[in-house]
Every structure is written in C-alpha cells, then in structure tokens.
Amino acid sequence: MQPTVSQYLSNAAEPEAVLADSIVEDFGHAIEIPAYGEKESLLETLASVPAGPIAPVLATVVVNARGDSPPEVLETNRLALEEIGRVFGPGRPLSEDPPARLHDHPHGRLLVIDRSASGRFLPAGQGIGLARKIGCDLLLRLHAGGRLRSSWIHATDADTVLPADYFEQVAGLDPASTAAAIYFFEHRFSGDEDLARAGRLYEISLRYHTLGLAWAGSPYAYEGMGSCLAIPASAYARVGGFPKKNEIEDFTVLNDLAKVGRIERLAGTPVGLAGRISTRVPTSTGRALSVLARQPGAQASFQLRHPLVYAHLAVWIRVLAALARRSDDVHTPLSALPHGTPFFRADLLEEALSEMGAFEAVREAIREPGDERTVLSRLHSSFDAFSTRDLLDALRDGGIASLPYLEALAEAPFTGL
Structure with missing residues (x-):
C-alpha cells in the first residue's frame, strides 16, 4: 500500500470505509453513486452499470x-431503498449503523449505504460532497486491500446512463501520471423542446469555455462534472478525497487534482446525463436549465464570454511561463505588453490581477528555489481554477462584455466555426 493511501485511510477516511473489510469478493472496477431524492432515475442508472472487462463490478x-x-x-429515499430490495433482492447486511446491504447485480455486486434516516442524516452543508467521499473512501480501502484490481475510482450521479464501454475507456491512461479523467457526456431530454434547447445552449457554454481555456494554455481546461469522473486511487488520497461540501464538490476536487497531475478529457461513447430542471443546489446543471427554460427571453439573449477574455488569460499564462524561466519581477514581462490598443487591455488585465492579489502570490511562488518546471507548477497552483474564473469575471465586468452566443462562437479562434 502506498504511504499516501495508508495515511489517508488512517487519518482522513470516513467511518463507512471499514465496510470494505466485510466484502470478501474481488472486483475489477467500482463506481460510486450518491442518491438524494432519486428513485426511477437511480434504478435506471443501476441498470446501466455495465460489465467490467477484467472482473465483476461493484456499484456503491x-x-x-x-x-x-x-x-x-426523505419519502423518495425510502421508496428507492424498497425498490432496490425488490429489484436486486434483499441482499446481505454488512452494517446496522448506518444500514448497509450488499445485493446481487447482473454484473457484480451492489452496495447500498443508508444515510437518509433520522439519526444518520448527513451534517448540514455537507450533502453531496460527503456522500461522494463516503463511497469513494470505501472503494479506496477496497483497492488498498487488494480486492479492487483497477486503480480507478469512478464517480457518477443517480440520474445518468452509462455506456457499455464505460470501464474500458480509461484502459489507455496511466494512473501514475494522470490525476483524473473526464468522460464525454451529453444531456438526454424528453419531448420538452424548450428544455431541450436550453440544455443544448448550456452544453455549448460548457464546451466553449473548456475550449477557450485549452486555447489559452490553462491546465484547468476541463468540464467540472462529478457525474463523469474517474480518479486514480493514489491521486484521490493525495488531495484528501472529496471535500465535504453541498455544492461544487466536483469543481473543487478537480481543482486540487489538476495541481498534482493531468486531467484527461475522454472522447469515447458519452455518459448520458438527465436534462431536467432542479433547484436543489445553487450551482448545478439543473439550476442553469431552470433559468434558461423558465426565464422569459433567457434563450434569445443567451451569451458567452467574449473570446478576448481568453486571449487576455493566454497572455497572463505566457507571463507565468516567462517568470518560471527567469524568475524576474512580475512587472517586467507585463511592462512589455502592448498598451493603448482596442484589442488588448493591458491596463484592465493588470488592474484585475492586482485586485485579486495575483502579483503577491506570484512573488511568493518565484521566491522559493526550484527549476523551471517546479516554479511553473507552483505558479499554476497559486493561479488555479478559482483564480482563473475570477480573472475572466473581472475582465468581463471591466469592459470586455460577453457576446450573443452565435457571435461569440463565430469570432472565437478556438471553435473551428
């Protein structure tokens, strides 16, 4: 067992992780699924869990x-637990507190942990992040004990449909050098044309933003989707697992993972995501769809970030690379940027970075010794996904206004349109 994994399991894993010791079977792959108020969609997700290429699969x-x-x-959770027992059989009890049962599954086993009853509720404010951590911590312990052969811990949601080759898609990646993999995805819609159009616009915004980040050279160019995620066991332990947050737990853990390795975007058969309206958490696909589908004029006035904000980000990333090579004062490469041009706002870029405290963080990063690669890694760890988002917002609010989405798509040098 790797020291990082051993230390994490000893000091930071959730108590439910020890349930792995009660599972005597071996598995090839495993997947974690948090379920909050899901019944029909959860059963559909479980039915879509495919066979693994090397051994039985454990769905948790x-x-x-x-x-x-x-x-x-609470009522939907109760009914979901009853339905699981009806579909997959009564199962074998592993624990009474919290209740946990191991059921048969067509492609392996299904472990169900109940944290939805009085006395076993998740603490306020922790929600989906803690639910993910409970499941993934257990899978990490199973892997560390030699009973999960794959090094990948998979995570999805209780409203997805997984492709038949889901587990095979990570086979070509090296878990030693990859910090995470993001599955390709597409939203599924019923006959509601307004909702379907809203969903397509939302997907366009996600892909447009990721392409813009990649074009700018950002190491944080990926879609932060907890429903489409696979993490190597060692990387999961290294970043401390999922944060116990009730929103953006996926964005947060990916931000940490990007600092320790590459985030790979897979191009295989997509994971099917439910295109539906939801207001359960402030930041989510469901809430974005709610605004686009219900707010009058939202679709007609839909906008994307101006391509120029990504150009300004690209300049800043090149400045960071120059600093890593020469360790100059941060203002030396900035002073060489063009001023007084309508296509590049050096003044706005400097003002935004100054207000964010980016210059102080850069000075701290280059003050420490290290070769170019080490220093650049420190710089990108300091200027991370949250800082990137804040800079793009500041550039937008400072005058580089967002554009109607068709105009942005046509003008952007990274869309290929």
Missing part, C-alpha cells in the same frame, strides 16, 4: 439526506 450507492431535507426527499 450512498442514499443520503440532511436534517433540513424536504419530506418528499
């Missing part, structure tokens, strides 16, 4: 709720 579901969860969520 953490049915969860908080003390402030609505009664309908």
